[in-house]
Amino acid sequence: MNEPSTERSPLDIAAEINKIKQETCKIMLTNALEIGKRLKEAKDLLPHGEWGKWLVESVSYSQRTANRLMQLFEEYGDKLLAAGSEVGRSNSSVLTNLTYYQALLLLGIPEDEREKFILEHDVKNMTTGELDRALKEQKQTPPEKEQAKITPLSNHSGDLKIEYQIVKKTDKLTSMPKTAASPTFTTKYEERCTACCQTIADKFQELLEALGQLARLDPAVKEKCRKDASGLAEYMVERLKEWPPVPTTNMTTVETYATHERW
Known part of the structure; x- marks a missing residue:
């Protein structure tokens, strides 16, 4: 009886490599969030004007890099760092599979649109390049948005009344009259x-x-x-x-x- 072949194909090896890459990028994101959390803590403790000097001399970060890490923590930290709890898992299920680079790219869209975008585009299985293209397409064809229309109340009390209407980006918009604030x-x-x-x-x-x-x-x-x-x-x-x-x-x-x- 012939024994089943255990020889691994290049496709098998590629699948294993891609899995390892994916897990590595997830670890990178978790570590980035932890660093961002500590950067915010340090910034709050440092005297005014010492932040830039501390970054360069203590952790060898530029302010741009530090700001990016702190922004990642602000946008994802509460959800992803709490993913070990039951509450965290339920609230962040669509975010837990993000890689570091995917999370960075998704900062380009508002938080209230992010999870919907992830679900609609199957971000988990997208490459960084595919995600970048999808985000650019999203920006080129924005959805209809609510726009506020401000008018004074009829009692001339000086208060303002705000009404909302749906306006397409391509609609020609007219100037609004000045109102007394x-x-x-x-x-x-x-x-x-x-x-x-x-x-x-x-x-x-x-x-x-x-x-x-x-x-x-x-x-x-x-x-x-x-x-x-x-x-x-x-x-x-x-x-x-x-x-x-x-x-x-x-x-x-x-x-x-x-x-x-x-x-």
């Missing part, structure tokens, strides 16, 4: 402007510190980054001089800035 709204946006200015000031200090480090490590790279930052600052100054522009359509701020994505 209450002092509450004015205060809200004044506080938001102040907070944004403080954030810009903090980030500018971090930029100066990073440029200082680059000047020591690689003057040529420092000069390139300095020119990029200078160009961005000039662009921001020019935009602030003319902002807001005279509205001709109900274009959102995001759409207005879309032509300047390089920044």
Whole structure:
């Protein structure tokens, strides 16, 4: 009687390699989330202005890398790091099979659309390239969105009434009349402007510190980054001089800035 052949085919070996690669990328994601969690903890403990220096000297991370790891933790950490519990498994079943690179790419779509996208596209069995193409196609053909229409109440109390309507992206939108806002709204946006200015000031200090480090490590790279930052600052100054522009359509701020994505 002939014994069954135990010879492995190249297809069998490829399947094993791909499985190992998949598991490795899952481990990478879990470790990235753990690192992101600790980076956030360290950032909260460090004095103002010490964050960039600590990253370079203590863990050899750029701020871009650190921000990406912290964003991964913010977006996935609560669900994936809790996957060992029954609650975690039930809430994150569609996320637990993501690899590190898949999770990074999926940051490009809103959280409330992410799990639906994963289910509809069988992300678990997609390559990174296939996922990237699917996400680009999704962005090119966005679904109809709810758009808010704001009108004053008839009692002229100064309050605003918000109504929602479904609008297609391709529809021609007309400009909306100005409405009188209450002092509450004015205060809200004044506080938001102040907070944004403080954030810009903090980030500018971090930029100066990073440029200082680059000047020591690689003057040529420092000069390139300095020119990029200078160009961005000039662009921001020019935009602030003319902002807001005279509205001709109900274009959102995001759409207005879309032509300047390089920044």
